[in-house]
């Protein structure tokens with residue numbers, strides 16, 4: 001099979017749009033990159049050749065990208081095989097762009113949105129049946145060039161051809177790892193990843209009263225769990241408290257009514273104050289951490305003391321622990337259980353709601369969030385029977401995949417050296 005996609009129109013030239021445009025140009029696709037003004041799109045294109053980790057390898061690749069503006073150049077999208085919408089995460093703005101796509105697109109064009117978590121059915125609420133057949137979500141992760149994951153999510157009416165064509169293109173031309181999700185809020189990676197972050201903020205906010213610090217939280221919710229070194233607060237600094245605030249709002253509108261994530265969608269009091277004061281993270285020069293330049297030219301990493309509301313020097317921690325810390329009866333154990341234990345339990349309850357099997361969930365967390373193991377691989381490592389006993393002690397019901405495992409009489413979600421995985425029907429299936 002060869003790809004039917006040779007040209008890509010990218011609508012929105014911000015962080016993600018320029019990343020997707022660069023990847024398509026690198027793969028020798030003809031690219032159209034549009035934004036509010038042609039100057040903004042051209043500036044984004046120029047930036048693709050800058051920096052030590054530049055997105056484009058040379059000027060010849062840059063020449064694959066034509067830039068333009070939404071006002072002047074929208075009709076050009078009719079000549080492109082795939083139109084990828086990547087404008088700001090705002091439902092009204094996305095709906096407007098989709099209205100324009102409908103007016104200008106060609107008859108066999110594939111259309112997708114790169115939204116981080118707004119359900120496709122909301123974005124395409126006013127679209128015709130013709131558009132609904134050709135539209136889906138292609139959710140890339142940042143930076144596009146580096147992160148392996150692309151979540152591919154069909155809508156209710158999306159044709160099989162569209163999904164198969166995109167899957168082939170994403171895997172064979174873009175070299176991405178495709179994960180199949182469903183049209184549910186935040187899809188897979190962000191549903192689980194943002195649960196961990198928001199539950200983490202609330203748990204840590206309670207446990208700080210017992211003396212636990214930001215640095216200790218980050219040292220626990222990282223290496224011991226096989227998660228990246230940014231931990232919890234460091235990752236939120238990278239994402240931005242404004243984005244976390246918006247994620248919480250989207251979750252509050254779109255999470256199922258009985259989802260336990262609903263209890264954590266609002267930022268805790270101090271974090272909300274930081275958000276209101278514009279102390280958002282790296283993008284504003286500091287959030288929970290900041291780098292201070294000293295008079296002698298050296299750099300000092302500081303942490304924001306959330307009780308005192310002052311900056312102090314960071315104190316490094318390194319816990320010689322692994323995932324089994326979630327079972328410890330210590331403050332570190334209680335914190336790890338309340339953040340990671342709950343996240344694993346949450347993930348186990350999201351099949352078949354957000355994905356059909358554990359493979360898609362584990363891959364999403366490894367490829368999109370850089371976890372070294374996905375939730376079900378971590379459960380196998382921690383010991384599922386001990387985990388289930390702990391859930392019972394903590395009054396967490398044994399439902400979802402934990403119940404499937406228990407009923408099957410087996411002990412692990414994967415077996416035969418990761419060649420087989422446990423499926424929802426209680427039997428093991430081969431991993432292709």
Ligand code: NAD
Nearest residue numbers: 012013014015016017086087088089093114115116140142
């Ligand atoms: P960004 O702010 O870098 O870029 C957004 C683009 O939208 C800008 O080029 C801006 O000019 C344009 N825009 C703003 N207002 C507009 C309007 N009224 N009409 C048309 N265009 C307008 O944002 P981003 O990080 O590139 O995010 C784009 C999309 O990708 C969002 O849906 C976001 O949720 C999603 N996403 C972001 C990330 C990430 O880590 N940044 C990861 C995955 C998905």
